[in-house]
Amino acid sequence: MSRLEERTINTEKIFTGKVISLQVEDVELPNGKTSKREIIKHPGAVAVLAVTEDNKIVMVEQYRKALDKIIAEIPAGKLEAGEEPRVCAERELEEETGYGCTEMEWLISFYTSPGFADELVHLYIAKGLMKKENAASPDEDEFVNLMEVTLDEAISLLKQQRIYDAKTAYAIQYLQLQEAQKK
Amino acid sequence: MSRLEERTINTEKIFTGKVISLQVEDVELPNGKTSKREIIKHPGAVAVLAVTEDNKIVMVEQYRKALDKIIAEIPAGKLEAGEEPRVCAERELEEETGYGCTEMEWLISFYTSPGFADELVHLYIAKGLMKKENAASPDEDEFVNLMEVTLDEAISLLKQQRIYDAKTAYAIQYLQLQEAQKK
Numbered sequence: 176m177s178r179l180e181e182r183t184i185n186t187e188k189i190f191t192g193k194v195i196s197l198q199v200e201d202v203e204l205p206n207g208k209t210s211k212r213e214i215i216k217h218p219g220a221v222a223v224l225a226v227t228e229d230n231k232i233v234m235v236e237q238y239r240k241a242l243d244k245i246i247a248e249i250p251a252g253k254l255e256a257g258e259e260p261r262v263c264a265e266r267e268l269e270e271e272t273g274y275g276c277t278e279m280e281w282l283i284s285f286y287t288s289p290g291f292a293d294e295l296v297h298l299y300i301a302k303g304l305m306k307k308e309n310a311a312s313p314d315e316d317e318f319v320n321l322m323e324v325t326l327d328e329a330i331s332l333l334k335q336q337r338i339y340d341a342k343t344a345y346a347i348q349y350l351q352l353q354e355a356q357k358k
Numbered sequence: 359m360s361r362l363e364e365r366t367i368n369t370e371k372i373f374t375g376k377v378i379s380l381q382v383e384d385v386e387l388p389n390g391k392t393s394k395r396e397i398i399k400h401p402g403a404v405a406v407l408a409v410t411e412d413n414k415i416v417m418v419e420q421y422r423k424a425l426d427k428i429i430a431e432i433p434a435g436k437l438e439a440g441e442e443p444r445v446c447a448e449r450e451l452e453e454e455t456g457y458g459c460t461e462m463e464w465l466i467s468f469y470t471s472p473g474f475a476d477e478l479v480h481l482y483i484a485k486g487l488m489k490k491e492n493a494a495s496p497d498e499d500e501f502v503n504l505m506e507v508t509l510d511e512a513i514s515l516l517k518q519q520r521i522y523d524a525k526t527a528y529a530i531q532y533l534q535l536q537e538a539q540k541k
Binding site for chain 2: 178179180181183189190192193194195197199200202204205206208210211212213214215217220236237238239240241242245246248251253283284285286287288289290291292293294296315316318319320333336339340341342344345348349351352355356358
């Protein structure tokens with residue numbers, strides 16, 4: 176069992192944006208040598224696997240500039256400063272889909288890209304969905320199309336790479352596992 | 359069905375590093391207004407779910423500076439320029455664990471953080487593992503401890519958040535699904 180930690184010698188702040196910031200750290204490695212680490216700081220995010228009474232998965236189709244692609248994802252969004260993840264999950268579900276819910280259960284939290292970013296996604300499952308009359312709207316620079324798909328349709332979208340991101344792939348596989356464990 | 363695409367008006371390159379680069383794009387939104395998108399470019403990566411003859415999952419424990427944490431992950435690494443993902447998967451498995459394999463099967467590819475990064479991870483499952491006599495070594499700034507755990511142990515590590523990243527959580531759930539479907 177060898178020592179693994181790296182000690183920061185110097186931190187250079189390169190960029191601070193609306194969503195992410197970037198810093199480069201000079202680190203001392205376990206063997207005493209030095210290296211550089213490029214690190215993205217992110218506020219963290221939530222994602223919501225929302226399942227309707229008739230067993231459809233609620234998804235949002237949106238354009239992602241980083242990919243230059245339109246993909247279908249489960250509803251998700253960034254944590255606001257000091258926001259509790261469960262509250263953020265309820266807010267994002269309402270803003271992106273117009274749904275409220277009676278149950279919001281935490282499933283798992285995971286880092287998306289531990290090699291270079293500290294983004295932690297908290298995944299919830301929402302049940303007891305009902306459309307809200309005066310639902311909050313998405314952010315003013317956010318445009319989404321709502322989709323409701325069966326598990327089989329979601330698996331097919333995954334194969335076509337129209338569903339193409341880690342949190343959504345995890346969520347769909349979670350439902351597959353629940354189905355398989357029922358049998 | 360509304361239009362979703364955003365048109366880039368201007369791209370400002372902020373940083374180019376060893377691993378990632380950062381650019382800020384001014385975009386025209388579907389409603390004609392403008393916004394800014396902060397985008398990380400990444401070369402893409404592979405991850406390998408390697409299962410031994412006695413059904414243990416091969417994992418590497420490593421310190422992640424971005425998280426300031428030691429976590430256990432399936433073997434993974436960045437694509438080199440022009441490198442085919444399968445070749446990269448074999449290389450990373452050998453470098454990080456000393457294992458070669460007779461089978462390397464593609465499972466899924468997913469974007470890890472589509473909101474701000476174009477990192478695409480290609481996940482493979484490796485079988486027919488055998489230790490290589492003169493295995494290649496990890497990168498000179500990479501320090502890892504090898505672990506081999508049962509599926510139950512991996513699930514327990516997930517609950518303890520010692521396994522804490524999306525690709526590894528997906529891989530473990532994949533094995534759970536395979537087990538459940540066998541029954």
